[in-house]
Amino acid sequence: MAGLEVRGASFTYRGVGGDVAALDGLHLAVADGEPIAVIGPSGCGKSTLLLLAAGLLSPSQGEVAVGGTPVAGPRLTTALIWQDFGLLPWKTVLANAALGLQVRRIGRVERLERARASLARVGLGEFEDAYPGELSGGMRQRLALARALALEADLLLMDEPLSALDALTREDLQDLLLELWLQRRHTSVLVTHSIEEAVYLGRRVIVLTPRPGRAAAEIDNPRMGEPGYRDTPEFYERCAELRHLLAAEGAVGGGPAVDGGPS
Amino acid sequence: MTGSLTRKLVGYLGAALVLLVGWQLLSWAVGSPALPGPLPALAAFVTSFATDLWPHLLSSARRVLAAIALGTVLAVPLGLVLGRSPRLDAVAAPMIFLTYPVPKVVFLPVLLILLGLGDTSKIVLITLIVFFQLLVTARDASRAIPPGSVLSVRSLGAGRADVFRHVVFPATLPDIFTALRIGTGTAVAVLFLAESIAGRTGLGYYIVDAWGRLSYDAMFAGIIGMALLGVALYEALEFAEARMCRWTRVGR
Ligand SMILES: Nc1ncnc2c1ncn2[C@@H]1O[C@H](COP(=O)(O)OP(=O)(O)O)[C@@H](O)[C@H]1O
Ligand SMILES: [Mg+2]
Numbered sequence: 001m002a003g004l005e006v007r008g009a010s011f012t013y014r015g016v017g018g019d020v021a022a023l024d025g026l027h028l029a030v031a032d033g034e035p036i037a038v039i040g041p042s043g044c045g046k047s048t049l050l051l052l053a054a055g056l057l058s059p060s061q062g063e064v065a066v067g068g069t070p071v072a073g074p075r076l077t078t079a080l081i082w083q084d085f086g087l088l089p090w091k092t093v094l095a096n097a098a099l100g101l102q103v104r105r106i107g108r109v110e111r112l113e114r115a116r117a118s119l120a121r122v123g124l125g126e127f128e129d130a131y132p133g134e135l136s137g138g139m140r141q142r143l144a145l146a147r148a149l150a151l152e153a154d155l156l157l158m159d160e161p162l163s164a165l166d167a168l169t170r171e172d173l174q175d176l177l178l179e180l181w182l183q184r185r186h187t188s189v190l191v192t193h194s195i196e197e198a199v200y201l202g203r204r205v206i207v208l209t210p211r212p213g214r215a216a217a218e219i220d221n222p223r224m225g226e227p228g229y230r231d232t233p234e235f236y237e238r239c240a241e242l243r244h245l246l247a248a249e250g251a252v253g254g255g256p257a258v259d260g261g262p263s
Numbered sequence: 264m265t266g267s268l269t270r271k272l273v274g275y276l277g278a279a280l281v282l283l284v285g286w287q288l289l290s291w292a293v294g295s296p297a298l299p300g301p302l303p304a305l306a307a308f309v310t311s312f313a314t315d316l317w318p319h320l321l322s323s324a325r326r327v328l329a330a331i332a333l334g335t336v337l338a339v340p341l342g343l344v345l346g347r348s349p350r351l352d353a354v355a356a357p358m359i360f361l362t363y364p365v366p367k368v369v370f371l372p373v374l375l376i377l378l379g380l381g382d383t384s385k386i387v388l389i390t391l392i393v394f395f396q397l398l399v400t401a402r403d404a405s406r407a408i409p410p411g412s413v414l415s416v417r418s419l420g421a422g423r424a425d426v427f428r429h430v431v432f433p434a435t436l437p438d439i440f441t442a443l444r445i446g447t448g449t450a451v452a453v454l455f456l457a458e459s460i461a462g463r464t465g466l467g468y469y470i471v472d473a474w475g476r477l478s479y480d481a482m483f484a485g486i487i488g489m490a491l492l493g494v495a496l497y498e499a500l501e502f503a504e505a506r507m508c509r510w511t512r513v514g515r
């Protein structure tokens with residue numbers, strides 16, 4: 001069981017230049033096995049939300065629970081994937097994929113076996129001796145995914161994982177994310193800047209308000225995951241709906257402006 | 264592997280040739296017995312090596328190796344911990360800022376008086392020098408690690424020891440090797456000074472002794488020995504870095 005529950009969570013960064021309220025009384029419930037997307041303008045607290053869910057920060061008010069248990073620190077089968085930094089450049093692809101298992105003191109033989117299996121699953125089987133510096137951006141995100149798979153993660157937290165990729169690679173990786181979810185049915189929280197990505201990969205899409213973050217609106221997207229969904233009129237309708245919602249929240253001035261670069 | 268080794272060898276031979284030719288020209292231009300040409304100097308090195316030079320080379324090598332090893336083992340863990348722990352660093356940083364700029368070599372007389380003319384005083388002096396260079400480098404390098412790298416490993420459930428093993432140590436290793444290579448140069452220089460002032464062993468003593476006897480060929484044999492010692496240390500570090508930091512050489 002890996003449903004995520006955020007109950008009135010607030011978080012304030014205490015900085016040198018003063019305090020920043022990143023989240024303010026956020027409520028969010030993600031059912032076990034449900035894939036959701038979170039979208040909102042830069043600085044609205046999306047990354048903070050994931051750090052809270054991953055147990056790397058604790059809320060200053062409210063509560064975050066995974067699988068019914070309050071989060072008190074990193075959890076064994078939660079995986080956090082983000083755009084930079086996730087991989088260690090000094091470790092080979094295989095060692096990176098096995099890192100989570102190594103930190104969890106899984107024996108060498110089992111660790112490497114599981115890491116190899118997950119590398120094969122994301123199409124990196126032939127690159128296990130390479131270093132991340134030798135991989136393309138898309139391959140690096142595949143590697144980050146392989147690490148999560150090796151952990152047998154039941155909760156995937158992804159912070160704009162594809163926003164640095166070119167359009168074609170990004171669609172490839174979106175298809176891989178969808179395929180993995182269809183096979184594994186893990187709970188998934190995808191933070192994204194892209195309206196199309198949110199609608200393609202989120203059965204629900206949550207819109208956060210600008211600073212401090214609160215869930216302002218959400219759209220239901222029940223046909224997410226159906227074959228060929230990206231080419232249906234319904235897909236475009238959902239995208240348009242989401243775009244209008246964001247415009248109403250003052251997040252964008254309409255049009256594809258949200259689909260900008262990383263924050 | 265063999266290809267790069269051959270290329271390296273050719274490079275070395277070329278550089279050596281240029282140096283030898285330059286040396287010969289300089290020796291002709293100066294025209295003094297104090298600067299013999301490379302041929303008599305190398306001949307003197309070969310003949311004296313087998314007889315009286317090698318024990319001196321050995322004691323110099325032993326001293327400098329012991330000091331570098333000791334300085335590294337003491338400085339690197341301490342520097343890495345200070346760089347990662349703002350509280351400890353707040354205590355230690357003023358000490359480091361006050362002591363780092365003081366040239367340690369001025370303590371040579373004190374060390375000679377307190378620790379005698381033998382190995383200990385020389386090893387302690389060089390250890391001090393290597394220690395401070397590595398301490399400052401390790402501290403700065405571990406402070407500069409991107410917080411995201413640490414967070415990513417912590418999100419996997421890593422504790423402090425795991426963070427050091429998987430992030431802090433490997434991330435700072437290239438900087439530590441750079442500091443070691445620079446420190447090795449200083450170490451050999453200080454070794455020469457210490458050996459030339461005190462004791463009757465080591466290449467520093469050998470060189471200054473030959474100088475006093477106006478035996479310039481022997482003096483140059485000693486100089487060549489000292490140069491070889493420096494080159495060997497540098498190459499050993501280069502080799503170790505190539506093995507331990509393979510990732511810095513890929514994807515560029
Ligand atoms: N380490 C930090 N220290 C101080 N302020 C921070 C820190 N991280 C984020 N913030 C601030 O908190 C707010 C929310 O940040 P973040 O969660 O990264 O938003 P998002 O991911 O939606 O762009 C922003 O205003 C940001 O400037
Ligand atoms: Mg962010």
